[in-house]
Amino acid sequence: MATVQLHSVIKRYDGAPVVDAVSLSVRDGEFLTLLGPSGCGKTTCLRMVAGFVTPDAGSVHIGGEDVTQVPAHRRNTGMVFQQYALFPHLTVAQNLAFGLRVRKLPGKEIKRRATEALDRVRLSGYADRYPDQLSGGQKQRVALARALVINPRVLLLDEPLGALDQKLREELQAEIKRIQREVGITTIFVTHDQSEALSLSDRIVVMRQGGISQIGSPQELYDRPVDRYVASFIGKINLVAVTAGALGTDGRLRVQSRQTAEPFDVDLAGGAAPAPGEPLLLALRPERIQIGAGLPNRVQGRVELATYAGDGWYLEVRTQASEPLIVRTSGRAAPAAGDTVTLGWHHSDAVLLRDEAAT
Structure with missing residues (x-):
């Protein structure tokens, strides 16, 4: 069953299409990566799923429901950005609790979920720290925990490891993969890093100039590319x-x-x-x-x-x-x-x- 579907979505800026008639299905529980160079349309596709960008044509479906015109806060998606987007004046626990308070959950439930989320990202004991007291890797773990704590239907990751050094990137890649497998959540990941895509993904969507060049498993794309562009971009x-x-x-x-x-x-x-x-x-x-x-x-x-x-x-x-x-x-x-x-x-x-x- 497909959790997320894009049907011939088009998005134009200044008259030029940055996403041009893209159709895509993301399976329930799948880790799918949108891979391509800057400007290929991968982040715009992700933001259309999140509800931050409305397509000029086509439709977006989540869980079988047409959400094209549904605002972002009603789509039940969790988003992790490259630059963390944590509230600097709130503690880690308060950052995690923010989305739950908006949803008017009781205090005991908020505390329980926040504790479980911090345990999941291996940050137990950091609840009372502020963002400026954390390392870059710790901030990204908090951002991931904040996205997961609301129990979203879909997890969206927009180049979340781009600001980290190579060793820390590799450590967090393993953590993201572990957590995604444990939770079983449908995940869409955006990156321009081919090794990241190969190591994390169930399937990879290679994008170019607003369209899709090839979709397949990491092994399929590596061993059987369909054209010169895919062959050169993957390895x-x-x-x-x-x-x-x-x-x-x-x-x-x-x-x-x-x-x-x-x-x-x-x-x-x-x-x-x-x-x-x-x-x-x-x-x-x-x-x-x-x-x-x-x-x-x-x-x-x-x-x-x-x-x-x-x-x-x-x-x-x-x-x-x-x-x-x-x-x-x-x-x-x-x-x-x-x-x-x-x-x-x-x-x-x-x-x-x-x-x-x-x-």
Whole structure:
């Protein structure tokens, strides 16, 4: 069952659409992330769900009810902002109690819920502190607790970790995921950070210029991107310009490098085979490339740069068949700059994409 639905929503500013006919369903209890660069429309979509922005066309539904014209305070959503938005003159407990007092809950119930919410975000003992007595991570936990304490139908998170350092971001990512699983609340999360989206989400919506490029699980988007934009936005990717050749009886397509005519074989992931001669991009993740002979697709190159990455190395390898290939190796040892290496990959390790720039 879908908890949240957007039906062909459009929002314009100064006549230009920032969200252009977006339709989207968020499943009950799902953690869904809106991912994309600044200006792609992801925050506007979130604010339309919250009720802070009214669409110019289309509709917003929560729990099967059309809430397009329902004010924000009557939508039963909880919102967490990047800049916390805590009341500086109220204690932590008073910040949590604010929304409950507006709802006219009895004092005992307010205290019970506030205590439970602070326990959930692991801030027991902080009830009497003021926001300026908290660290950035603690403030964001309070903001999360304040959103949850009202028992919302939907939790909305607008880049809540953007102001934190990397280590604290990772800690709070784990906390958000733990709490969301424990509570089972439908959650919509907005971020431009791909690693954040991959680690937290059940599904990811990749947005571009007010529309949706692809929706899928983190693994689907990473392993099977539908176009160059998604492939480049989700993780590191090598894109080799190739031309489609013949389709074999084994379901593999022969392609050739446009630079050297060197042949490679690729498993087709379903759908119609491209026409012979069609320009394509062979998309290959750095960690899928192996060093050494013996693999069905092979190319030789020279290491131009080796960068240590803690648990392995990133190599930049110049080949004749493509632009420099980025290779991710594991282990402590790696070829040095200037070494000649043979790179290889399996038929199923690459994905073929249309080369829109060449058509």
